[in-house]
Amino acid sequence: MIDIEWPFATHMDFRGQKMAERLFQVIIVFFGLIGFIVGYMMQQFSMTIYSVLFGVLVSAFLTIPPWPIYRNNPVEWQKPVDAKKDSNGNKNNSSNKSTPKDTRKAKPKKDQ
Amino acid sequence: MHSFLSRLNTLFAFTISVLAALTLGVFISTYFEQYHGTVSISANKPIVKHMTDFSANRKKNDLGVLQLNMDMDLNPLFDWNVKQLFLYLTAEYVTPSNSLNQVVLWDKIIERGENAQLNIRDMATKYYFWDDGDHLRSNNVTLTLAWNIISNAGRLLHVRADGSSSFIFPGEYVTSRGKNSGRE
Numbered sequence: 001m002i003d004i005e006w007p008f009a010t011h012m013d014f015r016g017q018k019m020a021e022r023l024f025q026v027i028i029v030f031f032g033l034i035g036f037i038v039g040y041m042m043q044q045f046s047m048t049i050y051s052v053l054f055g056v057l058v059s060a061f062l063t064i065p066p067w068p069i070y071r072n073n074p075v076e077w078q079k080p081v082d083a084k085k086d087s088n089g090n091k092n093n094s095s096n097k098s099t100p101k102d103t104r105k106a107k108p109k110k111d112q
Numbered sequence: 113m114h115s116f117l118s119r120l121n122t123l124f125a126f127t128i129s130v131l132a133a134l135t136l137g138v139f140i141s142t143y144f145e146q147y148h149g150t151v152s153i154s155a156n157k158p159i160v161k162h163m164t165d166f167s168a169n170r171k172k173n174d175l176g177v178l179q180l181n182m183d184m185d186l187n188p189l190f191d192w193n194v195k196q197l198f199l200y201l202t203a204e205y206v207t208p209s210n211s212l213n214q215v216v217l218w219d220k221i222i223e224r225g226e227n228a229q230l231n232i233r234d235m236a237t238k239y240y241f242w243d244d245g246d247h248l249r250s251n252n253v254t255l256t257l258a259w260n261i262i263s264n265a266g267r268l269l270h271v272r273a274d275g276s277s278s279f280i281f282p283g284e285y286v287t288s289r290g291k292n293s294g295r296e
Binding site: 004006010011012017020021024025028029032035036039040042043044045048049052056059060063064 | 114115116117119120122123126127130131133134137138141190191192193264
């Protein structure tokens with residue numbers, strides 16, 4: 001249920017996620033401190049709460065959508081090895097001894 | 113943090129934690145505040161009646177009737193941690209049967225943002241001044257004001273105001289058909 005397929009792309013890479021998390025933590029704490037000081041000056045706690053909520057809006061805008069800066073370090077997947085020749089060679093080695101030419105071409109090391 | 117919902121969840125939880133820390137900060141910043149204040153109270157035309165209290169037993173008890181004048185400015189009490197004030201006026205006196213009687217005559221809730229400066233003249237008491245017996249004649253009664261501070265985050269404080277006043281009830285009863293009709 002948690003894995004919903006959104007109609008828009010939502011992924012970020014790992015470095016991007018770390019950057020996004022650090023960014024919203026800093027923004028919210030910053031607005032919280034500013035709000036605390038302003039609230040203390042004006043003796044109104046509502047100012048503090050409004051400041052934090054404004055900080056939440058700013059961070060939500062900056063960190064929730066997957067902006068391109070969070071996609072600068074894509075994960076380097078390894079290149080796929082062609083697995084078809086491997087499985088064919090193994091089967092022929094274990095069961096039949098027909099077509100030895102094929103196995104030699106595919107895996108010259110294993111034959112010897 | 114990978115999926116969209118997980119980012120939203122982390123952001124929301126972190127916001128709640130920050131708000132909790134700020135609320136703790138508000139509590140600590142007003143922990144040592146005393147919330148004292150001065151008021152001036154006086155009573156007009158105190159009289160004593162002797163009637164049946166129909167809401168209690170059927171015996172006849174003393175009923176004190178008076179009017180209140182009050183002046184107070186409570187705006188300095190509202191700092192950023194005070195949500196509302198609950199004021200109440202108490203009449204205290206001594207009788208032979210009880211060493212201390214306290215009767216609440218009036219109360220008021222002042223919320224933050226409302227006018228906190230009260231200048232009241234000739235106001236009837238909000239609650240009846242029944243005595244438990246018949247000892248109000250010639251009794252020296254002290255009127256004191258106290259308030260409860262209701263905070264945004266913190267303890268419920270009870271503070272007695274400075275400035276109380278006393279008056280003495282007359283020594284004779286007033287009947288509703290007598291010359292001193294006692295009607296205010």
